[in-house]
Each structure stands twice: as C-alpha cells, then as structure tokens.
Amino acid sequence: MDADTALHLALARPESMAERSAAEWAPLLAAARESALLGTLWHLADDAGLAEDLPEPVASHLWGAALIAEHRSQALVWELHRLAEGLLSRMSPGVALKGAAYLAAGLPNARGRLANDIDLLFPRSEVERAEKLLFFEGWSGTHHNVYDQRYYREWMHELPPLVHQHRGTTLDLHHNILPETFRGHPDPARLRQQSQALPEPFRFRVLCPAHLVLHAIVHLFSETEWDRGLRDLYDIHVLLDHFGARDGDAFWEHFVAEAEALNIAWMAERALWTANRLLLTEIPPEPVKRLARARAGIALRGLGRWSFVHGLHTRAGSITPRRDAVARGMLFLRGHWLKMPAGLLARHLFHKAFLAEKPETATAQPQPDQHG
Amino acid sequence: MRIADLGQTRLQCSLAGRGLYLRTGPFTSRIQSPIASVARSIESLYRDFEVADSQGFYDFHCELRAPRSHRRFYRPQVLFLSDRRSVFKPLAYHQAYPMLEWGLNWCIANQVPHRLVLHAAALERDGKALILPAPPGSGKSTLCAALAHHGWRLLTDESVLVDLATSEVSGPARPVSLKNDSIRVIRDACPSAVLSTPIADTLKGAVAHMRPPTDAVRRGHETARPGWIVFPRYQPGAPTRLKPRTAGSGFMQLIANAFNYAALGARGFHSAGRLVEQSACFDFSYSRLDEAIEQFDRLADGR
Numbered sequence: 001m002d003a004d005t006a007l008h009l010a011l012a013r014p015e016s017m018a019e020r021s022a023a024e025w026a027p028l029l030a031a032a033r034e035s036a037l038l039g040t041l042w043h044l045a046d047d048a049g050l051a052e053d054l055p056e057p058v059a060s061h062l063w064g065a066a067l068i069a070e071h072r073s074q075a076l077v078w079e080l081h082r083l084a085e086g087l088l089s090r091m092s093p094g095v096a097l098k099g100a101a102y103l104a105a106g107l108p109n110a111r112g113r114l115a116n117d118i119d120l121l122f123p124r125s126e127v128e129r130a131e132k133l134l135f136f137e138g139w140s141g142t143h144h145n146v147y148d149q150r151y152y153r154e155w156m157h158e159l160p161p162l163v164h165q166h167r168g169t170t171l172d173l174h175h176n177i178l179p180e181t182f183r184g185h186p187d188p189a190r191l192r193q194q195s196q197a198l199p200e201p202f203r204f205r206v207l208c209p210a211h212l213v214l215h216a217i218v219h220l221f222s223e224t225e226w227d228r229g230l231r232d233l234y235d236i237h238v239l240l241d242h243f244g245a246r247d248g249d250a251f252w253e254h255f256v257a258e259a260e261a262l263n264i265a266w267m268a269e270r271a272l273w274t275a276n277r278l279l280l281t282e283i284p285p286e287p288v289k290r291l292a293r294a295r296a297g298i299a300l301r302g303l304g305r306w307s308f309v310h311g312l313h314t315r316a317g318s319i320t321p322r323r324d325a326v327a328r329g330m331l332f333l334r335g336h337w338l339k340m341p342a343g344l345l346a347r348h349l350f351h352k353a354f355l356a357e358k359p360e361t362a363t364a365q366p367q368p369d370q371h372g
Numbered sequence: 373m374r375i376a377d378l379g380q381t382r383l384q385c386s387l388a389g390r391g392l393y394l395r396t397g398p399f400t401s402r403i404q405s406p407i408a409s410v411a412r413s414i415e416s417l418y419r420d421f422e423v424a425d426s427q428g429f430y431d432f433h434c435e436l437r438a439p440r441s442h443r444r445f446y447r448p449q450v451l452f453l454s455d456r457r458s459v460f461k462p463l464a465y466h467q468a469y470p471m472l473e474w475g476l477n478w479c480i481a482n483q484v485p486h487r488l489v490l491h492a493a494a495l496e497r498d499g500k501a502l503i504l505p506a507p508p509g510s511g512k513s514t515l516c517a518a519l520a521h522h523g524w525r526l527l528t529d530e531s532v533l534v535d536l537a538t539s540e541v542s543g544p545a546r547p548v549s550l551k552n553d554s555i556r557v558i559r560d561a562c563p564s565a566v567l568s569t570p571i572a573d574t575l576k577g578a579v580a581h582m583r584p585p586t587d588a589v590r591r592g593h594e595t596a597r598p599g600w601i602v603f604p605r606y607q608p609g610a611p612t613r614l615k616p617r618t619a620g621s622g623f624m625q626l627i628a629n630a631f632n633y634a635a636l637g638a639r640g641f642h643s644a645g646r647l648v649e650q651s652a653c654f655d656f657s658y659s660r661l662d663e664a665i666e667q668f669d670r671l672a673d674g675r
Contacts, residue, residue: 022427026433057400365461
C-alpha cells in the first residue's frame, strides 16, 4: 500500500496500523511527519491498543512527536492564561480559534496536535484596541512596510501577526474568518453571538460546534498553500465525527443552516465530499442532500475534486508526484482567485512580483554547513 | 552484511537504485544517489558499517542528486533531499559527499523527537561518556578524532543522543569531519587514521572525513553512562588547562548546544539535568594535541 493511502487509512481506521509492515511504516512516518500528524498517530495507536505492538523505532518516532506536541500544548495553554489575566481582561472576552480552541475546549483532535500560533477573534471595532493593549505586554507587530500594513488592515480578516518579544510566540488577531475581499463573506457578528463561554479558568470563548467545524473548513478550502492540508482535513473529520456522535441530527441541522446563513455552503459541500472520500468520514444523507444545491457545475466539480484529492497528497508519500504538482498549482490559483476580485489580484501579484522587498523568511533554506 | 562485503558494484547499484540502507548506531538511513563520488566515499569511510535489510524500516530518507535544471550541465550543482524535499541551498557538484554528512546531521537534529540531541562530540572509556559540546572553531572535532585513536571509543563528532528516561549517552559513530589545518594535525598525530581526500573551497574551507575506528563502529549500539562534560577551546599558544566548572553553568552551556531542548519541555530539562548531575563539568583550553590527549587520559584514570 502506498504511504498516503496508508496514512489516510491510519487516520480513518487506526486499527489498520497493526497491518503495516516495517517497509510500509518508513514512508508512512515520512508522510505523517510532513503533515504534522506523527503525534496524532501515536494517540490513535495508543487508543486502539496498538502502542505495545508497534515496531520499536516506529513507536519511538510517534511517541517522541506526541511528547513535543504535549509540551507545545502546555505552553499554549500557559500563554492563553497570561493573555486572559493581562490587559485583555479590560475588554469583553475574545473568541479563541483553531488550535487554541480545540485545546481549551478539550476536543479530541487536540491530542497530539502540534499547536503553532494563537488565534483570537474580536469585533472589527475592537481588534485594534486589543493590539494596542497587547503592545504593553510585549507583543509587537510584524510586516512593517506600508504595503503589507494596508494588505492586512484593509483587505484581510486579521491584523499583521503579533510576535512576543521574549517568547517568540505568534498571536493572530482576527475580526473575521475570511478576508474582506473574499468572494462571499460571512457575517462575523453571527459567529460571536453564538459563541460559547469556556469552562473556568479560561476567560475566552469558543465558536459553537457548527461554526467550529465551518471555520476549519473555511481555513482549508480557501487556502492557497495546501502543504499541510491533511492535518486540517483531519480536524474537520474528527470534529464532524465528535459533534455528530454527541448531538446527532441537531448538530447536522445546525451545521447546514449555518453554512447557508454564512454563505459558505459551497465550501462545506466540497469539504464533506473530500473528508468522506479520503478519511471515510460518516456523513448522514440529509446534509449531503441539502448541500447538493451548493455543488459546482458538472464540469468544474470533477476538476475541483481531483485537485483537492491530489493537493492533499504528501510529497514524501505520494505515488503521483507530477499530478500532485499540477493540482497544487491549480489550488494556488483557485485560492488567489477566491481571495480577491480580479483587478485587485492583478495589482497584488504585480506588487509581490516586482515591487515588494524579498523577505528573509524563516522558511529560506539554510546553508548545509550549519550541521557539521 | 557490511559495506566492505557488499563490493563496489552492488554498492553503486543500490545507491543508484532503491537506495542503500545504512545502519549507523541506533538509526537506519536510506540513501539514494547516482553520484560516483558519494559511492566512493561511502565505500571507503563506511567500510565497517552494517547494511540493513532493504525491505525493512528506515529512519531517514536522503537523496543526493543534481537539480533538474540547467545547473546539472552548467557549473553543476548538487541537492540534498530529505523525504523528497530539498532542505539546503545547493552546493557545487564535487561537494556531494560532505553534503551527505551535513544532511545526515540535519536529519538527526530535526527528525529525532524521542531523544535529547546535543550539538557535541562524544567518546567513551570504561563505560563512561565524555561529552565535548562546543561551537564550530573550538577544536571539538580535532580533539574528538585524536581521542578516537588514543584509547577512547568514538560515539559521535556531531550529534550526541541522550536517553530521555535514563540520560544514557549514545551516538551514530559516523565519520568525523575535519577542516583546514586539523586535517594535517590529525594526519600527523594519528598515522593509522584513514582520511578522505580533502575537498577544497567548501563553505568551511577544505574538508576531509576520517573513517571511524572499526571497534567504534562494531560497538555502535552500546550506550555509555554520563561521565564528563568538557567545554573545549582551542587557542593558539595557550597552555593545556582543565578547570572545573559549576554544575549550574555547565547545564546552561549544555542546553545552549542542544537542538531540541526547548521542544521537549520538562522532559528535556530533566534529561539534561540528570546528565549534568551525574557528570563532572570542566572548561578545557589547549593548543598542543599531545598534551590534550594526556590530560584526558588522566581524567579517565581519575588522576
């Protein structure tokens, strides 16, 4: 079995990990490492009672990754407490999004998940006040040039990322879940109104179950870079599974109604199809039927689905690297096309190509001699 | 089966084909490369290393090849790929073998989450580990290569692995990287050492690799108890001097040389803490290698 299929199966049916041979495990680990899912696999294997039976080196890699994820989670929770106790307590509580929300709400996809930055949602009118308050606690802005400032503050759904001066943690302040310039954009008041308080001692709120999943969907299906997309798809899979099992039809009813109310039923339709196709997510017939109205036309539907499946392949584990590269290119164009109207997009790409300073990013490749 | 038993042709075939499964200490690396200089260097420097089953597990997947662009013909370059992704800026084609060594170091530093990984050299004597953490230019590798031929068993010259539960020390016992003047120094001090032909004009100047002693390779899976942590500093003209360092400052200096200390959180702290508590910490400055070797003999003998 190829590594990507084996990884999808491990996520969908953890007991399948018992059938992997040593030769299959190596590329499977590489694919999981690339998707930041090693720690997740450890917990899935452990829950399925397989942890003892894994080959020794496999168990070491998975267990080590789970350790690192655990430490990151502890650090993130600590950071959330600092934020809640600090100057932000002068404002009405913000809504924690993504990793921070999964962790604080104790959702099943949080275990083993490598949390990166903290995302908080405030009303548009208050988000810059939050930024100013946080400055006094050591959070300073990035992206200082005029163009980038305008890009974020006028067109995006979040401010330029804040970085803590001493700890290096990244904090994103959002006022919506999609850019202002995005085709069809949701009403953020609706998200905040239905948000739920977290249990003590957290002062932040989290989105209601339907919005939580819809945000995970929006995050992946508006993306231009699908490199770690499988992790996002796994979030969608686990959240649907969890809330569907807990609240049954009531959850699905609310999910579809909210997808429509927020103008993102079309993204939800694509997400349900993809999650079911790759991770065997169980979806009742009713929501599928109701979301079918939001399907793309027959010609684009096939192409879109083909590019989602191939775009979610890993570089380490795929057996169709050329097709995946084409799909990634298509998804890149699609993401940009959705993000901005054509005129603005042309202007933005022109700026990025010819006028913008080339940043010295952390992703730049290092010189090899730093290792020897 | 060892590399020496494999023979040149089969070695080249596996490197150019599905890959050579090379066992180094606790790790198996799958290495693919059609480049002749890589095959030649592996044949010579990894002579005593074990070849693992090519139907089995591997920890790291490395590939060295020319870029698929005009740079495979015009002033040719070489890329290092880990899990099919290029991780470094390309180097000139003739530097392929040093790039493999640097790349394998990168893999250990970035893809080993279950051990505390220190940027340091380490050797063993009587079951006890001598750890030499130091920044480049401190003479760490030179000292390590010399000690490896004077009564100490080589554990590693670059990446020390510390067990998170027991703080036992191990290393992959791979070839030792020597730069510029240290190549001549080691040739003089250790006549039995086998060195690769130096490659000039790398980012670090001239680079050669030393074949690890056979005994060190055969015992590559044996761990060592914490013994000594010595921070070496080569200073031209300086007298040989070993000065005790407090455990606290030794700890701080040790974690400054760790790759994944911060990522491991409390476990990294306890592992490094146990290692320092069970070791004696020193600062060491030297300029003469023979005196340095004597000094470390005295340290091992408890004199």
